[in-house]
Amino acid sequence: MFNGLEQGIIDQPTYDRTVRRFGEMNCRLPKWSELAHPSSIDTGLQQRLEQIDPDSPVTENLFRVHWYNGLDRKQRETVPGHLVLPPALTGCDATIIVALGYRFPMIRAHKVLAAYGCLAPRLITGQFDIDRQRAVWPSTGNYCRGGVAISKILGCRSTAVLPEGMSRERFEWLEDWVIDKNDIIRTPGSESNVKEIYDTCNELEKDPDNVILNQFSEFGNYIVHRAVTGPALETIFSAVNKDGNLTPRCYVAASGSGGTLAAGDYLKQALGTRTGVVEALECPTLLYNGYGEHNIQGIGDKHVPLIHNVFNTDFVIGIPDAASDGLNLLFNTTGGQSYLTTEKQFDPTLINSLRHLGLSAIANILASIKLAKYLGLGAADAVLTVATDGAELYTTELEKPSTYIQDNQLPITCLSSINEVANVSSIWGITPGSNNKTSALRRLTAAEIHNSGIT
């Protein structure tokens, strides 16, 4: 039997201990159906929630592990937070709709939903001994933060296993949340060094008190996204399509564990969309059976996860990490924002909301644009996608040398990708010798552009 597909209690005494413990804590677990349709959450609890900090480790916050959190992440909305990107920005006629994951509690990313989706089935089937066992959360960052948050709330011991090269923001968060600093295990490498994480897990698993919650093979991850993320996207589409003029054509999501993609199976049935999976071009596992390093943090782990329903996936879309890096810079620097608002005349509110797009969200949007162009979609067509997290988790990325700075040479265009796919035609660059993109981003002079050979 695969983990997460059990239908009944596997170990009654363990289950009974869990029930007793949750009874003492006065803790009830939210049902998938409540997370899919949070309006069904008890009104008393909902009122209590309004007084509770969404980032505090309290059991009530389990009832915020859904897409309907409001702008302040405290109130609940009737439609999940989303962006509708105008053709002037994307350069394609189709309407690109992005569900916003930064509103999820505790970790500001929807991976807390996957973590709950993996641990809850273990708890309710008696497959996790809350008194004795430790939940081990292998990931490149967001899933293990979600796991640590859910474990802490439920009084379970937990360990995060992640590569040492992941963003400083992730480690700072983990250090605040773990009970003991030794509960963070740093493995060699960075984003695409998933094998090293699992080598460590194989060692940890020799101790039966360590339960490895492998998001790549836990069907709870698939099911929770199909049952919760799918309907949330359907609600967003209905709200955007209130005039009934749009046809939903595609759902696009990058694959890390393949969990988010499961929403595509729901949407295919509910709305008739086709599903596109996004990969980093530098790690084109599905496209070319290839692998490599990239910086679209959270995705592309050199293998096809067990829970990725490849039989229901219609397109594979490669996006270079220079594209997401470059747009992260454009969207999150004063220079980039003023270019978009002053020179390109985009609505400042729209440009301000682009900070809710993390690196993989940008890649998802670029892939949606690419797919819309490939399919020749028009103004009456919509593509749905997700922003797993926001740019706030990547501020230190703006200080790093980028993949598109070669030998510290000018000029490098950070807009090469958007030039290609999104119709923005200005060239920006980095001051020679500077590794700090935030201060160095500026418009290149005509002479610099000429000397560079960029046309």
Ligand SMILES: Cc1ncc(COP(=O)(O)O)c(C=O)c1O
């Ligand atoms: C930032 C980010 N984007 C995308 C993904 C991929 O999501 P999934 O694992 O559901 O495929 C992850 C997964 O950890 C992530 O952290």
